[in-house]
Amino acid sequence: MPRARWPDRLAVAQAHRARSDALRRRRVVERVDGPRVVVDGQPLVSFCSNDYLGLASSLEGAVALQDAAARHGLGSGGSALLGGHHALHAAFEREAAEWLGYERALFFPSGYQANLATLQGLLSPGDLCVQDKLNHACLVDGARLAGAELRRYPHADYAAALRQLQALPEAAAVLATDSVFSMDGDVAPLRELALAATGEHALFVVDEAHGAGVLGPEGRGACAAVGLSARDVPLMVVPLGKAFGGQGALVLGSQALVDHLLQSARPYVFSTAAMPALAAAMSAQLRAIRAEGWRRAKLASLVARFRRGALRHGLPLVDSSTPIQPLLLGGNARALAVARTLEQRGYWVAPIRPPAVPDGKARLRITLTAAHDEAQVDGLVDALAACLDAADAGA
Numbered sequence: 001m002p003r004a005r006w007p008d009r010l011a012v013a014q015a016h017r018a019r020s021d022a023l024r025r026r027r028v029v030e031r032v033d034g035p036r037v038v039v040d041g042q043p044l045v046s047f048c049s050n051d052y053l054g055l056a057s058s059l060e061g062a063v064a065l066q067d068a069a070a071r072h073g074l075g076s077g078g079s080a081l082l083g084g085h086h087a088l089h090a091a092f093e094r095e096a097a098e099w100l101g102y103e104r105a106l107f108f109p110s111g112y113q114a115n116l117a118t119l120q121g122l123l124s125p126g127d128l129c130v131q132d133k134l135n136h137a138c139l140v141d142g143a144r145l146a147g148a149e150l151r152r153y154p155h156a157d158y159a160a161a162l163r164q165l166q167a168l169p170e171a172a173a174v175l176a177t178d179s180v181f182s183m184d185g186d187v188a189p190l191r192e193l194a195l196a197a198t199g200e201h202a203l204f205v206v207d208e209a210h211g212a213g214v215l216g217p218e219g220r221g222a223c224a225a226v227g228l229s230a231r232d233v234p235l236m237v238v239p240l241g242k243a244f245g246g247q248g249a250l251v252l253g254s255q256a257l258v259d260h261l262l263q264s265a266r267p268y269v270f271s272t273a274a275m276p277a278l279a280a281a282m283s284a285q286l287r288a289i290r291a292e293g294w295r296r297a298k299l300a301s302l303v304a305r306f307r308r309g310a311l312r313h314g315l316p317l318v319d320s321s322t323p324i325q326p327l328l329l330g331g332n333a334r335a336l337a338v339a340r341t342l343e344q345r346g347y348w349v350a351p352i353r354p355p356a357v358p359d360g361k362a363r364l365r366i367t368l369t370a371a372h373d374e375a376q377v378d379g380l381v382d383a384l385a386a387c388l389d390a391a392d393a394g395a
């Protein structure tokens with residue numbers, strides 16, 4: 001066989017995506033005013049942002065960013081180990097560690113990078129990494145980058161997680177899970193998983209991307225909400241692109257764990273440190289998360305209102321009490337069609353298709369934020385009911 005030609009490969013892959021309604025395109029967001037956005041020229045109410053607390057439009061955060069950039073410049077100038085670690089990074093790491101009750105924190109430019117670094121830095125070939133089947137892609141990729149033996153248990157099945165740990169009793173092991181699952185909105189059985197990990201001397205790693213800021217006292221996350229502390233969850237990852245309304249991530253752990261990552265995690269060692277001003281802005285966001293409990297209260301009340309309305313209309317809700325409220329639609333074409341009709345009515349909701357979710361489980365991923373108001377939520381529920389009726393009548 002002659003070597004495949006790239007133009008042919010690309011065309012075949014693209015044709016395959018088109019046939020299975022799996023083509024994606026980037027929409028251009030032209031203006032943002034809380035949940036009111038202008039997308040490709042059209043004004044819409046957005047229900048697809050992970051800005052759960054409405055802090056992405058925080059004036060304090062923007063001012064902190066601007067002040068710090070004016071005083072300290074934009075770029076960090078290098079990797080953290082070669083001159084790129086600034087006082088603003090160090091201050092934010094200390095504040096975050098104190099907030100969550102850990103000895104140390106490490107600031108990363110993104111959550112994806114933080115999870116890659118954590119698993120690659122800890123694990124080597126021959127080690128074991130046990131993960132929930134629905135974990136975020138970057139946890140899976142981190143275990144692969146490490147060359148570890150990756151075992152994935154059926155979603156939320158902590159007994160299966162325990163069996164997978166017991167099956168390789170001699171390998172150094174990590175048990176890793178999302179706290180709140182990004183496409184389903186349900187919360188992992190964190191207490192049971194922590195017990196399994198402790199009993200098997202595995203390191204328990206929890207990704208709080210969708211829990212931090214939203215759940216628990218002072219928004220300390222899903223682990224804190226069920227009373228788990230740094231002793232039960234020795235390593236926590238907190239991406240900052242969601243409730244923090246910003247960018248970057250924190251990895252929190254003991255002095256020994258964080259020191260180990262800082263020495264050995266290639267995605268940390270060989271990458272330019274984030275802009276120092278970003279750390280200052282994330283400090284401001286952290287202060288708002290701690291102090292402004294009204295944001296969590298309002299969000300919880302909007303989530304309850306959405307679920308009441310959706311139940312009244314018989315919409316295909318799943319069992320989620322978080323701001324992630326998916327409606328299961330099944331096929332890619334149906335999810336796309338409903339999202340398109342919703343958009344004509346002025347609502348922007350993300351259709352989620354494989355590979356982000358399993359085949360046949362396409363859905364609308366509706367996310368609520370503290371910046372929505374009750375009329376917007378009621379309007380969405382009515383529009384969803386009408387669009388689903390229309391889709392079913394047309395099917």
Ligand SMILES: *Cc1c(COP(=O)(O)O)cnc(C)c1O
Pocket residue numbers: 109110111112113115136138178182207209210239240241247248249
């Ligand atoms: C968004 C997300 C990440 C990645 O974080 P980024 O900062 O967007 O790279 C990691 N884990 C989970 C569970 C996420 O939802």
